Amino acid sequence: DPTGEPEGILTRAGPGYEPGPKGTARINATLLALVRNEELEGMLQAMRDLERTWNRKFNYPWTFFNDVPFTEEFMRKTQAETNAECRYEVIPKEHWEMPSWINRELFKESTKLLKEQGVQYADMVSYHQMCRWNSGMFYKHPALEHVQYYWRVEPKVHFFCDIDYDVFRYMRDNNKTYGFTINLYDSPESIPTLWPETLKFLADHPDYIHPNNAMDWLTDKVRRPDHNEKANGYSTCHFWSNFEIADMNFWRSKAYEDYFNHLDRAGGFFYERWGDAPVHSIALGLFEDKNKIHWFRDIGYQHIPFFNCPNSPKCKGCKTGLLTDGEPFLYMEDCRPNWFKYVGMG
Ligand code: GDP
Ligand code: MN
16 A cells, blocks of 8 residues: 555544545545547546546546536536536636737747647647646636645546545645656657746746756756757656646646746747646746655556556556557657656655
């Protein structure tokens, strides 16, 4: 048991352990999915996996977000997969739409170039909007105003291992800010000016840098010097953010808010294709104590094409120790060795 928690903890009520409707002791958290109506089948499959391996024991609510209203079918079928409460939220236009200061012509020209360089989804406006929303908007939605922790879930992902403890409670009791399963290199072509903009921001706000930061992980150039060079000083290593278990108080901090606003004004969510994964990861690596970042080695997870597959009898359906389905080329995409080198296994 990675938490070292005694059995039967669920029924223990205590300070801050608000009893759930069935006498459980849930804390202030939600499962969270940004998803399109067309992705219903994939969402149901991901829900089935997570409900079977974990949430049926805890019944944390699900909160679904969409830029358009959910269909009646989407709501009915997702609610049928869980005993927990489901909430369905529309994203306010001012959180989703391309900001007024983005030059539409420049957007078109830049994304055409990005596409020629092979940057995936470069010419899809909604993909840029999604990355920006996941970077700096989701936790500002009124539906999450009083919620502290979330577990991000995407349609079509898989969960392989039985998890018998409350991961949100683990986060809180161990004072963790962020939990990940997979750590990867990014495509440097999607973020050429993200690190230079970050350095500009740091020059104005050196006080935001945490003394126990993960700067050496962010700037490593030993293993993949080509990536560091093309990303202008950033290793491109990032937590793969389609899976995140995290404390929204970090995103709500002044340091992160100022950082996000700086990046948002710089325009790279649109003129380049900055992802929420590198943005979140850089902020965590700079402004947070690296010991508050937790590798959930015990959560078997897949988002195509990568896995986190623990060696444990609790896991079924994935191949232990492999990052991919045996594709040797993709193995180079794994940045976990660097995380362990600079930060450790904790
Ligand atoms: P990838 O994982 O980078 O290939 O990107 P995905 O297509 O999986 O998108 C990431 C997440 O955002 C998924 O949960 C999608 O369902 C969601 N998403 C992406 N674009 C949109 C959109 O335009 N509207 C909505 N509602 N969800 C979106
Ligand atoms: Mn995805």
